[in-house]
Amino acid sequence: MRTEEALTEKLIKEKARILFFQKGLLDATTQEIADEAGVNRALIHYYFRSREQMLETLLDETLLEKKEKVRSILVSNLPFREKIACYINALVDYGLAYPYLDNFIISETARHPEKIRIFCSRDRIKSSDLIREQLAEEIANGKIANISPEHFMVNLSALCNYPLLAKSVLQTIHGMTDVAYRKFLNERKRVIFRTIFNEEMPQHLANTELTKNRL
Amino acid sequence: MRTEEALTEKLIKEKARILFFQKGLLDATTQEIADEAGVNRALIHYYFRSREQMLETLLDETLLEKKEKVRSILVSNLPFREKIACYINALVDYGLAYPYLDNFIISETARHPEKIRIFCSRDRIKSSDLIREQLAEEIANGKIANISPEHFMVNLSALCNYPLLAKSVLQTIHGMTDVAYRKFLNERKRVIFRTIFNEEMPQHLANTELTKNRL
DNA sequence: ATACTGTTTAACAATTTTGTTAAACATCAA
DNA sequence: TTGATGTTTAACAAAATTGTTAAACAGTAT
Known part of the structure; x- marks a missing residue:
């Protein structure tokens, strides 16, 4: 049937x-x-x-889904800070759903270096290129300290993704329940914005649901 | 023999x-x-x-070594910014030697949650507690935006560790050779300092060898 | 030389895991 | 009802991996 x-x-x-x-x-x-x-x-x-092929399918589909979600934000014509706020929200929210996705890819690519191409093949345009001009403008206006688009994007990914990867360890060290950890991660959205821009995240962007509607 | x-x-x-x-x-x-x-x-x-026991020994020894290296910096009586600069250098340098150590622990603890205690048992004092006063002082003096010690340390770990974890993926996306990636990571030391403090890393702290001698 | 100690090896056993296959099962159309 | 199609199952085969053991080996002291 x-x-x-x-x-x-x-x-x-x-x-x-x-x-x-x-x-x-x-x-x-x-x-x-x-x-x-x-x-x-x-x-x-x-x-x-085979198990192998299932994994490939699964990774392909999941990654495509995540990348589309994230890419749509970077190519939008939102003002820079709103764009980055949305990006942070999306990354953390997706990470809350699938905390170990990145870890999985890291492990897989270490084991099978030839597969990296597969995971990266869909990205014809580097995400750092998508924010290059806006970032340059921001820097030119003295709104943010000088930084290359590559380092900027790595900073962003690191700040969003790492706490998700290290979930179990961080949770144990700080003695947090699952609920407390989720709360911690939601706090982080604003912390990350502040770390990147050295300035408070605008209140109207702090809520995920709202930011979703802005696209 | x-x-x-x-x-x-x-x-x-x-x-x-x-x-x-x-x-x-x-x-x-x-x-x-x-x-x-x-x-x-x-x-x-x-x-x-058994394989199991070898792994346990290996992890124990390696983690202890890393933690001691890192801990000695945080308990030192260096001025805050110098301390953090040393910390960044140490974390990145150690990561260059063993890029997948964190990833390994993340995977192991996901598989065997009961082992987390083992990995964390030696840390009677959370690293965030070791910088609590100095950070509070820094904030009080308006030298850095308000942030909790926990988020501060997570930021630091994230910025240092993530690019090491994601090495293979980042290298592929940006088409870097091993040498180029190593250079990128060394640049990052200063980028991270700038991201955290919104201010240039003092020249005399930028070189790892020098910072080692300051302890 | 010989016996003793600890080290290294090859061969074996047990277990786990993947992949295959033939049969059972369900649904639907003629 | 019967036959055809696609789905699900149990049982089997093959491969990979861990752990064990008895014998070979090397050095040292007696």
């Missing part, structure tokens, strides 16, 4: 995503994935041929 | 470190480790009983 087929396939992908990118079990076995989805392990091979 | 014993054991640990923490092959097999060291695989069991 067509609808059922789509359902099972989707179910497997969804549960695999949770294991890989949410729980960080980057070497989850086909059995574990099948268990999580409550289906027979052979179905993974039925739908995806 | 006593000296030989020490040699082989050390050799295995050294090569395992390279595989795990330098090359990022976080699921390297005992065979791969043995090959890298040019010894028989059974020796790993002879010296460490």
Whole structure:
């Protein structure tokens, strides 16, 4: 049945995503994935041929989704600071959903350097190029200290992504519950803006839902 | 022979470190480790009983080494900005030697949450507590925008560690050779200081070797 | 030389994990 | 009902990986 087929396939992908990118079990076995989805392990091979291919599909789809989300913000014609605020919100929010996605890619590319091209192939334009002019303008106007677009974007990614990657460690060191950690990450959105611009994030941008509507 | 014993054991640990923490092959097999060291695989069991126990030893030793390096800077009585400059230099330099150490811990703790305690057990004092007073003073004097010690330290770790973790991806996106990437990371030391303090890193602190001598 | 110690090796056993296959099952159309 | 199609399952085979063991080896002291 067509609808059922789509359902099972989707179910497997969804549960695999949770294991890989949410729980960080980057070497989850086909059995574990099948268990999580409550289906027979052979179905993974039925739908995806091999564990390898399932992973490729999964990464491709997930990355595309994230990149589109993020890219649309950078190419928008919002004023620079609003744009960056949106970017921070999107990155942190996406990271809250799939904290281990970046970690997964880092591990995969270390193991299989030849696959880096696959992950990066879709990005014909470097994200640092998308903010080059606006950043230059900001610097020229003395609104921000001199910095290259590359370092600026690395700073931004680092500040947003690292606390998500290091979740378990940070949570333990500071003795935070899951709720407290989520709160900490939401605080961070404003902290990051302040760190980058040395200035308070405008109140009307501080709420994710609102910023979404601005696009 | 006593000296030989020490040699082989050390050799295995050294090569395992390279595989795990330098090359990022976080699921390297005992065979791969043995090959890298040019010894028989059974020796790993002879010296460490199991792969598991070797890993534990390795992590314990490596982390202790790094933490001591880093801790000594934070407890020193250097002026705040010099202290942070040293900290940045140390973190980036250590990361250049073992770029995947953090990534490894992140993956391990995701897989075995019960082990987090082990990794964190030695830290009786949170690093954020070590800079609390100095940071408060800095803020009181209006030398830096208001920020909690926790967020300050997370910012610092993020800015230093993330580019090391994401090495392969960043290198590919920006088409950098290994040499270029190393240069980029050294530039970053000053970029990070500027991002944190919104002010140039003093020239005399910019060189790692010099900062080492100041302790 | 010989016996003793600790080190290293090859061969083996046990386990885990992936991938395959044939049969059972369900749904739908003729 | 029967047959065709696609889905799901259990059972099996193959490969990879860890851990064990007995024997070979090297050096040292007696």
